[in-house]
Amino acid sequence: MQQLKSDHQQADTTPSRGYTTRAVQRWSQSASGWSSEDLLDNLAEEQPVALVYNGISHAVMMATPDHLDEFALGFSISEGLIHSPSEIYDIDVTRQCQGWSVNIEISSQRMMELKQRRRNLAGRTGCGLCGTESLEQAIRPLASVDAAPLPSPDTIEQALSEMTAHQSLKKMTGASHAAVWADLTGQPLAIREDVGRHNALDKLIGYLVTEKTDLKQGFLLISSRASYEMVQKTASAGISNLVAISAPTALAVEQAVQSGINLIAFARNQRFILYTQNNTTF
Incomplete structure (x- = not known):
């Protein structure tokens, strides 16, 4: 079995487990009334x-x-800030007093375009539009993805059955989303977790690009709903198959149709709904 790429290692010299521990009191009610116990609780880090x-x-x-x-890397690609990974010359991660600074050196051409867009996002968990200055910036036109085989029902079920076991941060904290890359047998090959579903997907996209993964030979599985941002990022990365465990939005379905993405949602409990399909079959 291929080793799953899911370890929570930090990009610079300071390791991060992705969670911290805090002393708490847990209260519960029984027949004799309310009682408490002191224990340690794991909390997902959000910085x-x-x-x-x-x-x-x-x-x-x-x-x-x-x-x-x-x-x-994944954010730069999924937000359309670069056209190719070769346009990033260097990425340097440094610890700041209140968080982290990721310094990205990109080509002068892409930097000129970035300045023209005049975006200055101030992100919150699950927020993908903060700072967007116009309606045109909110919904970008998407390029078409290459046709790829649909994951079979058994393949989807296999990936779902293994997904939870590999969500180490969720098991520790209960507060994270996951994005998984699985092959066409349903075997999860890589997973990234984050308090934000968009962030988890960007991390996974960065990994797939770094590893030069053949995106026709697998599918993306996400632990969240399929919002338009998730479809947008999937298309920007050139991924043809998106499987979500929760609902899609109408705009997400519309964008999946436009880009040629096979969109599957409500994938749980041995069932799913196929919302969009290109010219491939199971």
Whole structure:
């Protein structure tokens, strides 16, 4: 069995487990009344991460501080800030007093375009539009993805059955989302977790790009709903198959149709709904 890429290692020299521990009191009621016990609870870390392009701060996202180099690469691709990974020359992650600074050096051409967009995101968990200045910026036109085989029902069920076991941060804290890359047998090959579902996906996209993964030979499985942002990021990365355990939105379905993504949602309890399908079959 191939080793799953899910370890919570930090991008720079300071390791991060993705969670911290705090002393708490747990209260519960029984037949004799309410009682408490002292224990230690694991809390998912949520820290500000500044994405700085060529010395100019572009986005501050609240994120779990691990795999920040992959996060920066995935964010740059999924937000359309670069056209190719080769346009990033360097990524440097440094610890700041209140969070993390990820300094990304990109080509001069992409930097000129970035300045023209005049975006300055101030991210919150689950927020993908903070700082967008116009309606045109909110919904970007998407390129079409390559056709790829749909994951079979058995394949989807296999990936779902193994997903929870590999969500180490969720098991520790109960407060994280996950994005999983599985092959066409349903075997999860890589997973990234974060307090924000967009961040988890960006981290995974960064990993897939770094590893030069063949995106026709697998599918993306997310632990959240399929919002338009998740479809947008999936299309920007060139991924053809998106499986979500919760509902899609109408705009997400519309964008999946436009980009040619196979969109499957409500994947749980041995059932799913196929919302969009390109010319491939199970």
